[in-house]
Amino acid sequence: MQLKKNIAISDTGFLFDPSTGDSFTLNPMGIEILGMIKEGKSQAEITSHITSMYDVVESAFERYFYDFISMLKHHQIIEGNGEN
Amino acid sequence: MQKLPFERPLVQKISAGLPSKFGIQGKLEPITHIDGIPVNSLIEEFGSPVFVISENTIRKTYKEAYRAFASRYPKVQFAWSYKTNYLNAVCSVFHQEGSWAEVVSGFEYDKAIAIGVEPGHIIFNGPDKTIEDLTKAISQGSLIHIDHFDELYDIIDLADRLEERPQVAIRVNMDTGIYPQWDRFGFNYENGEAWDALNRIMVNGNMDLVGLHTHIGTYMMSTDAYRIAATKLVDLAQGLMRKHKHAISYIDMGGGFASRNTLKGAYYPGSDTTPSFDDFAEAITSAFMKSELKPDDLPLLILETGRALIDDAGYLLGTVIANKRLADGRRSTIIDAGVNLLFTAFWYEHDIRPAKAVSDQTEDSTIYGPLCMNIDVIRGNVLFPLLKKGDHYVIKRIGAYNNTQWLQFITLRPNVVMIDTTGTPHIIRKAETLDSLNQHELTPGHLGQFNV
Numbered sequence: 001m002q003l004k005k006n007i008a009i010s011d012t013g014f015l016f017d018p019s020t021g022d023s024f025t026l027n028p029m030g031i032e033i034l035g036m037i038k039e040g041k042s043q044a045e046i047t048s049h050i051t052s053m054y055d056v057v058e059s060a061f062e063r064y065f066y067d068f069i070s071m072l073k074h075h076q077i078i079e080g081n082g083e084n
Numbered sequence: 085m086q087k088l089p090f091e092r093p094l095v096q097k098i099s100a101g102l103p104s105k106f107g108i109q110g111k112l113e114p115i116t117h118i119d120g121i122p123v124n125s126l127i128e129e130f131g132s133p134v135f136v137i138s139e140n141t142i143r144k145t146y147k148e149a150y151r152a153f154a155s156r157y158p159k160v161q162f163a164w165s166y167k168t169n170y171l172n173a174v175c176s177v178f179h180q181e182g183s184w185a186e187v188v189s190g191f192e193y194d195k196a197i198a199i200g201v202e203p204g205h206i207i208f209n210g211p212d213k214t215i216e217d218l219t220k221a222i223s224q225g226s227l228i229h230i231d232h233f234d235e236l237y238d239i240i241d242l243a244d245r246l247e248e249r250p251q252v253a254i255r256v257n258m259d260t261g262i263y264p265q266w267d268r269f270g271f272n273y274e275n276g277e278a279w280d281a282l283n284r285i286m287v288n289g290n291m292d293l294v295g296l297h298t299h300i301g302t303y304m305m306s307t308d309a310y311r312i313a314a315t316k317l318v319d320l321a322q323g324l325m326r327k328h329k330h331a332i333s334y335i336d337m338g339g340g341f342a343s344r345n346t347l348k349g350a351y352y353p354g355s356d357t358t359p360s361f362d363d364f365a366e367a368i369t370s371a372f373m374k375s376e377l378k379p380d381d382l383p384l385l386i387l388e389t390g391r392a393l394i395d396d397a398g399y400l401l402g403t404v405i406a407n408k409r410l411a412d413g414r415r416s417t418i419i420d421a422g423v424n425l426l427f428t429a430f431w432y433e434h435d436i437r438p439a440k441a442v443s444d445q446t447e448d449s450t451i452y453g454p455l456c457m458n459i460d461v462i463r464g465n466v467l468f469p470l471l472k473k474g475d476h477y478v479i480k481r482i483g484a485y486n487n488t489q490w491l492q493f494i495t496l497r498p499n500v501v502m503i504d505t506t507g508t509p510h511i512i513r514k515a516e517t518l519d520s521l522n523q524h525e526l527t528p529g530h531l532g533q534f535n536v
């Protein structure tokens with residue numbers, strides 16, 4: 001799972017994809033998770049970080065995480081790397 | 085360490101170009117209480133989903149409508165349209181407020197009698213009145229609104245046989261400038277059929293022609309259509325006076341005022357575009373006041389308003405079952421009430437709200453019911469906040485037609501609760517059980533046993 005090249009993300013959650021001209025907004029949790037993806041963190045690392053900081057259990061987080069990833073893929077913001 | 089509140093991560097595309105119709109949607113305020121009772125406790129006590137009806141809102145809305153007409157015209161009478169919501173408790177609130185009953189079938193007629201409505205205050209409309217229905221209505225002195233000539237001849241026959249004078253009016257259909265014209269009920273004004281029917285009644289002499297009736301359509305947004313309809317009925321009344329020296333006692337303008345729900349495909353919400361009771365009242369009463377009818381002969385103005393009187397008082401409360409992604413990335417939220425309970429979802433963009441404060445984040449969502457059918461859509465394309473499985477929702481303005489058109493499909497119909505004017509909830513229709521349905525079924529003996 002890897003962020004597409006050239007994608008620009010602002011601190012306020014504005015995201016721009018110069019290859020398509022599409023822009024997106026992220027909520028604060030979206031910014032935080034996408035930031036970790038950008039740093040190359042694994043799903044396990046992300047999960048343990050979020051569940052330790054925020055009031056959410058692992059099973060619930062997993063659901064929202066997968067949903068978020070599927071939307072990032074749908075919008076072609078991340079690329080699959082062939083790992084699925 | 086206190087953990088921070090968690091919110092689902094979310095990414096949304098910003099679409100350039102024309103602002104979508106979502107552009108005008110404000111933040112969805114949650115509905116946390118109904119008449120002072122927390123939504124959560126209503127669901128806890130009465131189950132999910134559950135219909136909730138506010139007695140207070142019915143009375144308030146009725147008084148508003150009554151005042152709009154009574155402040156403009158001296159003789160006004162509402163007749164509660166049973167088909168709109170005929171739960172006994174609901175009808176009783178309207179009857180306590182002074183409404184007569186307007187019924188369209190033998191079943192509804194019997195219901196009104198059983199509740200205790202004086203037969204002379206029951207208006208019997210509709211194209212399907214059996215001989216048995218007509219016999220009852222004639223002998224009890226109810227007001228029979230004749231729909232077609234076959235019915236007129238049945239009544240002429242019965243008047244003879246029963247040696248009673250039926251109290252009759254005719255239903256008139258007409259061009260009021262709206263499309264489609266409802267011309268399948270009653271006698272047409274423009275082609276002279278209505279006048280023909282009136283003449284036959286007058287010539288027959290064995291009936292009392294007490295009124296004229298029309299019902300020009302439902303969810304009408306045009307006040308002018310009512311002005312035109314009133315003018316045409318007043319014209320027939322004047323004709324009766326001129327030709328037969330006969331003064332009718334009432335003109336019944338039917339129902340049809342739009343409620344504040346939003347029709348599917350409408351650009352602006354119904355709450356912004358629906359004419360007020362005052363607007364409708366002004367259109368109708370000004371046509372009456374402009375007529376040549378003598379002040380002594382001014383007919384009683386009857387209104388059979390349905391949806392506009394009850395929609396606001398009804399709520400459907402329930403629970404989110406699941407969230408899913410559709411193939412195109414849109415969110416779908418599945419709730420525990422489908423089109424079987426919320427029949428009006430077929431024509432309204434229902435106002436669905438979360439039952440507690442949620443984040444401002446919304447997503448383009450489609451809200452589905454739990455039925456295994458593609459058409460089970462409660463609300464398509466709505467910017468909806470992120471509700472999780474188990475969260476509660478409230479659907480507003482569902483008081484009209486749902487408790488009468490609901491279908492017992494796959495699931496049982498849930499409790500209907502009325503909150504009285506002191507804020508106390510009462511079950512007014514018990515949730516159905518397997519037993520209540522099986523009571524009506526009979527299994528032939530040879531099908532009594534099997535081995536599976």
Ligand SMILES: Cc1ncc(COP(=O)(O)O)c(C=O)c1O
Pocket residue numbers: 165168186209210299301302303338339340341388389390391392484
């Ligand atoms: C004869 C008659 N009166 C009254 C009504 C109530 O109409 P609404 O709910 O549109 O006010 C109807 C409904 O179709 C009707 O057929």
